[in-house]
Amino acid sequence: MDNSPAVNDDLDRALVRRFLGGERAAGDELVNRYQRSVFNVALRMLGNVQDAEDVTQTTFGNAFAGLGSYDPGYRFFSWIYRMTVNESLNTLKRRRNVVSLDGSFDVPASGPMSQSAADAEERVGSALLELNPDDRAVVVLKHFVSFSYEEISDVLGVPVKTVKSRLFTARERLRQSLLVAGA
Numbered sequence: 001m002d003n004s005p006a007v008n009d010d011l012d013r014a015l016v017r018r019f020l021g022g023e024r025a026a027g028d029e030l031v032n033r034y035q036r037s038v039f040n041v042a043l044r045m046l047g048n049v050q051d052a053e054d055v056t057q058t059t060f061g062n063a064f065a066g067l068g069s070y071d072p073g074y075r076f077f078s079w080i081y082r083m084t085v086n087e088s089l090n091t092l093k094r095r096r097n098v099v100s101l102d103g104s105f106d107v108p109a110s111g112p113m114s115q116s117a118a119d120a121e122e123r124v125g126s127a128l129l130e131l132n133p134d135d136r137a138v139v140v141l142k143h144f145v146s147f148s149y150e151e152i153s154d155v156l157g158v159p160v161k162t163v164k165s166r167l168f169t170a171r172e173r174l175r176q177s178l179l180v181a182g183a
Contacts, residue, residue: 012076020067031060034077037145038084044140045088047129051095055087062087078154081145085137085155092133127177135170142167 012033018026038059043052063080070079128136134156141147141155149167153160 013072041084042088044144059084081155089133123181127174138166139170
């Protein structure tokens with residue numbers, strides 16, 4: 001099967017049309033296509049599995065509730081990722097008033113991992129959580145979702161120049177944080 005972006009965009013648009021036409025299975029297929037990626041973005045943004053699960057559920061709920069306003073002239077994945085990032089940022093704002101980030105990064109292991117690899121993942125996760133949410137969003141979308149600058153720009157609603165600037169700043173902050181953590 002061809003997985004080129006154009007083919008995926010056409011399939012997404014067709015699934016949206018079918019769902020809006022009353023075919024519930026098309027909505028299930030959209031969830032299947034994007035649930036893992038949406039969860040991973042939320043997890044990297046929030047650093048907490050439960051919060052990421054909540055954001056994933058809320059994002060899909062909001063997406064289906066607002067699907068009638070989705071403009072098929074835009075890529076569906078950009079639309080859903082923008083909702084994910086926004087909901088993650090909202091969760092961070094709510095959390096800021098309740099509890100501070102403790103630096104924990106409870107990511108379930110996807111298989112056997114050496115202790116040094118697990119330690120490195122923990123340090124990267126902690127350093128990522130130290131970034132401000134805007135910088136964290138750019139890093140997550142670039143390095144964990146593998147979006148292009150243009151796709152990140154579309155998701156975040158900022159110019160490509162801003163994406164590049166935030167990414168440069170965030171990488172430098174991560175580097176500094178990891179150097180301190182490794183010392």
